Amino acid sequence: xxxxxxxxxxxxxxxxxxxxxxxxxxxxxxxxxxxxxxxxxxxxxxxxxxxxxxxxxxxxxxxxxxxxxxxxxxxxxxxxxxxxxxxxxxxxxxxxxxxxxxxxxxxxxxxxxxxxxxxxxxxxxxxxxxxxxxxxxxxxxxxxxxxxxxxxxxxxxxxxxxxxxx
Amino acid sequence: xxxxxxxxxxxxxxxxxxxxxxxxxxxxxxxxxxxxxxxxxxxxxxxxxxxxxxxxxxxxxxxxxxxxxxxxxxxxxxxxxxxxxxxxxxxxxxxxxxxxxxxxxxxxxxxxxxxxxxxxxxxxxxxxxxxxxxxxxxxxxxxxxxxxxxxxxxxxxxxxxxxxxxxxxxxxxxxxxxxxxxxxxxxxxxxxxxxxxxxxxxxxxxxxxxxxxxxxxxxxxxxxxxxxxxxxxxxxxxxxxxxxxxxxxxxxxxxxxxxxxxxxxxxxxxxxxxxxxxxxxxxxxxxxxxxxxxxxxxxxxxxxxxxxxxxxxxxxxxxxxxxxxxxxxxxxxxxxxxxxxxxxxxxxxxxxxxxxxxxxxxxxxxxxxxxxxxxxxxxxxxxxxxxxxxxxxxxxxxxxxxxxxxxxxxxxxxxxxxxxxxxxxxxxxxxxxxxxxxxxxxxxxxxxxxxxxxxxxxxxxxxxxxxxxxxxxxxxxxxxxxxxxxxxxxxxxxxxxxxxxxxx
Ligand SMILES: Nc1nc2c(ncn2[C@@H]2O[C@H](COP(=O)(O)OP(=O)(O)O)[C@@H](O)[C@H]2O)c(=O)[nH]1
Ligand SMILES: [Mg+2]
Numbered sequence: 001x002x003x004x005x006x007x008x009x010x011x012x013x014x015x016x017x018x019x020x021x022x023x024x025x026x027x028x029x030x031x032x033x034x035x036x037x038x039x040x041x042x043x044x045x046x047x048x049x050x051x052x053x054x055x056x057x058x059x060x061x062x063x064x065x066x067x068x069x070x071x072x073x074x075x076x077x078x079x080x081x082x083x084x085x086x087x088x089x090x091x092x093x094x095x096x097x098x099x100x101x102x103x104x105x106x107x108x109x110x111x112x113x114x115x116x117x118x119x120x121x122x123x124x125x126x127x128x129x130x131x132x133x134x135x136x137x138x139x140x141x142x143x144x145x146x147x148x149x150x151x152x153x154x155x156x157x158x159x160x161x162x163x164x165x166x
Numbered sequence: 167x168x169x170x171x172x173x174x175x176x177x178x179x180x181x182x183x184x185x186x187x188x189x190x191x192x193x194x195x196x197x198x199x200x201x202x203x204x205x206x207x208x209x210x211x212x213x214x215x216x217x218x219x220x221x222x223x224x225x226x227x228x229x230x231x232x233x234x235x236x237x238x239x240x241x242x243x244x245x246x247x248x249x250x251x252x253x254x255x256x257x258x259x260x261x262x263x264x265x266x267x268x269x270x271x272x273x274x275x276x277x278x279x280x281x282x283x284x285x286x287x288x289x290x291x292x293x294x295x296x297x298x299x300x301x302x303x304x305x306x307x308x309x310x311x312x313x314x315x316x317x318x319x320x321x322x323x324x325x326x327x328x329x330x331x332x333x334x335x336x337x338x339x340x341x342x343x344x345x346x347x348x349x350x351x352x353x354x355x356x357x358x359x360x361x362x363x364x365x366x367x368x369x370x371x372x373x374x375x376x377x378x379x380x381x382x383x384x385x386x387x388x389x390x391x392x393x394x395x396x397x398x399x400x401x402x403x404x405x406x407x408x409x410x411x412x413x414x415x416x417x418x419x420x421x422x423x424x425x426x427x428x429x430x431x432x433x434x435x436x437x438x439x440x441x442x443x444x445x446x447x448x449x450x451x452x453x454x455x456x457x458x459x460x461x462x463x464x465x466x467x468x469x470x471x472x473x474x475x476x477x478x479x480x481x482x483x484x485x486x487x488x489x490x491x492x493x494x495x496x497x498x499x500x501x502x503x504x505x506x507x508x509x510x511x512x513x514x515x516x517x518x519x520x521x522x523x524x525x526x527x528x529x530x531x532x533x534x535x536x537x538x539x540x541x542x543x544x545x546x547x548x549x550x551x552x553x554x555x556x557x558x559x560x561x562x563x564x565x566x567x568x569x570x571x572x573x574x575x576x577x578x579x580x581x582x583x584x585x586x587x588x589x590x591x592x593x594x595x596x597x598x599x600x601x602x603x604x605x606x607x608x609x610x611x612x613x614x615x616x617x618x619x620x621x622x623x624x625x626x627x628x629x630x631x632x633x634x635x636x637x638x639x640x641x642x643x644x645x646x647x648x649x650x651x652x653x654x655x656x657x658x659x660x661x662x663x664x665x666x667x668x669x670x
Contacts, residue, residue, distance in 0.1 A: 005228065005231045006231065007231045014285045014288075015285060015289050034282075034285075035282070036278055036281045037245075038251075038277050038281060039242060039251065042228055042229060042244060042246060044225075058229075063281075075241070077232070077233055078232025078233040078234075080232060092292075120615075121609075123609070123644055124611045124643075124644065126615070126644070129643065130615050130617075130618030130619040130644065130645045131618070133619035134619050134620070134621050137619070137621075142619075144612070144615065144616055151608060
């Protein structure tokens with residue numbers, strides 16, 4: 001099967017849009033109905049890279065809160081990259097995402113990390129301000145995304161793909 | 167450990183059914199290279215087409231990306247690409263391995279309900295506290311608006327009640343007849359003095375109401391003409407000296423024309439300012455003096471109106487310029503429209519006013535009014551520099567703005583949608599961005615946020631058709647510096663643009 005496949009885990013509080021981002025990216029669909037994810041949902045998509053071999057991203061959409069309990073930690077094993085997801089309209093979800101990052105660092109010391117702040121289509125209701133985003137950018141790549149409109153979604157995944165060797 | 171074979175037959179059958187059938191067990195024997203060696207169990211339920219096992223195998227293979235092949239693994243509650251939820255086990259066996267799939271659908275559905283309720287409750291709690299906060303804000307805005315409405319209503323009633331302009335003609339003729347009377351009889355006559363006082367009072371009232379009746383629309387237009395300051399001073403003296411002297415007050419009026427340059431002012435408005443200040447001074451002074459001093463330095467007219475009256479308490483000093491304010495009415499100054507008119511006229515003339523006052527010692531109003539040539543000064547058009555982006559999906563608006571901003575000397579670049587403008591702004595940041603909020607595709611708000619989040623420091627002015635406070639707050643929160651509403655008020659736009667660019 002495909003030569004270069006990489007495991008990417010979606011991490012973030014429940015309701016931030018992890019499932020929706022995957023649906024947007026893999027199937028170009030969006031639903032505003034919320035259905036709680038239980039356990040993990042695994043999807044994959046091939047991503048083209050400028051001047052390099054394409055890669056297959058295997059996306060692990062892990063249920064919000066149990067990403068790091070004993071079962072959740074098992075889901076993370078072997079991940080090459082983490083897509084942290086926060087919901088711009090809930091400042092607390094950003095703290096959760098960063099918290100999950102800190103905790104997962106010990107399990108995955110070398111995984112690549114990208115942060116998506118989702119629900120950009122609701123930016124006028126965001127609790128997360130532009131100054132915060134600017135600051136976060138100094139320590140990791142940050143994308144404003146919208147699973148609803150699609151804005152920024154491909155860019156966030158492309159950034160992950162670009163950072164994967166070879 | 168239970169010895170399965172030793173169990174009673176009925177129990178064994180039950181357990182077999184429970185484990186193998188209800189759990190829809192599927193066992194796949196695989197080689198190291200994922201070649202399928204054997205299939206046991208419920209292939210149908212797992213949608214495994216034995217002739218073409220590729221799809222299922224591919225999604226199972228995905229699960230082990232990143233995980234070394236040599237270990238037993240357990241992955242509970244995995245939803246595969248085909249939508250089925252399964253528990254997946256990997257058992258290493260010799261040079262290959264087994265994958266065991268167990269149906270997890272029922273267990274997942276059972277877990278989902280309570281989890282869904284808990285998550286929804288948490289999300290709703292967050293929304294609720296936000297809603298309560300915005301309700302609070304709305305309430306305080308409503309209270310604020312209510313107060314303003316009451317004020318406006320008072321004003322309207324006053325206007326309707328007096329029908330101010332109807333007073334003008336009869337007043338003018340009454341003044342004429344008064345002058346005749348004063349010439350024929352002694353001007354010190356008590357009855358004539360009383361008549362003059364009442365008529366002057368009526369005159370001021372009528373003029374003020376008229377000014378308010380004009381409202382904001384058109385009221386701001388100035389008609390500057392070169393005026394004779396001496397004649398103006400004499401007019402004021404002849405109107406107020408008799409009133410002052412009748413109360414036993416000294417009245418001093420002086421003019422210091424330091425420059426011979428013509429003084430250009432809107433005469434009606436200037437006169438109204440003086441009349442209001444003097445009428446108040448006379449009304450609230452019982453002993454001492456009233457002083458009117460004019461000084462023209464060629465650029466500005468400095469006006470001082472000073473009295474030795476009852477004064478204005480410091481807590482009323484700000485409110486005294488508001489129409490019909492209660493504080494000043496029940497406080498030391500009877501209010502009405504006078505000072506609010508003065509304030510408004512001064513603003514229209516781009517002047518300044520200062521008030522010094524001490525209770526029981528008197529008040530002093532100091533004004534500075536720029537001559538019309540000065541007041542019009544900022545219109546040195548075409549003097550600005552810098553690149554401006556205009557982003558609006560309405561081509562009429564971009565065209566208008568291109569013209570208006572270009573006329574100020576700015577280099578204008580127009581965009582019909584936000585995402586290309588965003589790219590261009592990130593590549594070459596403009597000094598000023600003028601952007602619409604509501605656009606198809608990337609919205610103005612999203613664009614502004616993205617720019618600010620990337621560290622953009624240029625000025626950002628939002629133009630929107632939405633005049634609500636929430637819309638304005640939202641725009642400022644995402645990083646705009648100014649929020650102007652459509653239809654575009656060009657004077658306001660120009661002032662804002664100058665201001666933003668001056669801040670650098
Ligand atoms: N407006 C808006 N809603 C979104 C967006 N992404 C997700 N949602 C909604 O947020 C809710 C939670 O999304 P979901 O993907 O299930 O979040 P998860 O728990 O992180 O997987 C759902 O109702 C989605 O429709 C977005 O970009 N914009
Ligand atoms: Mg989910």
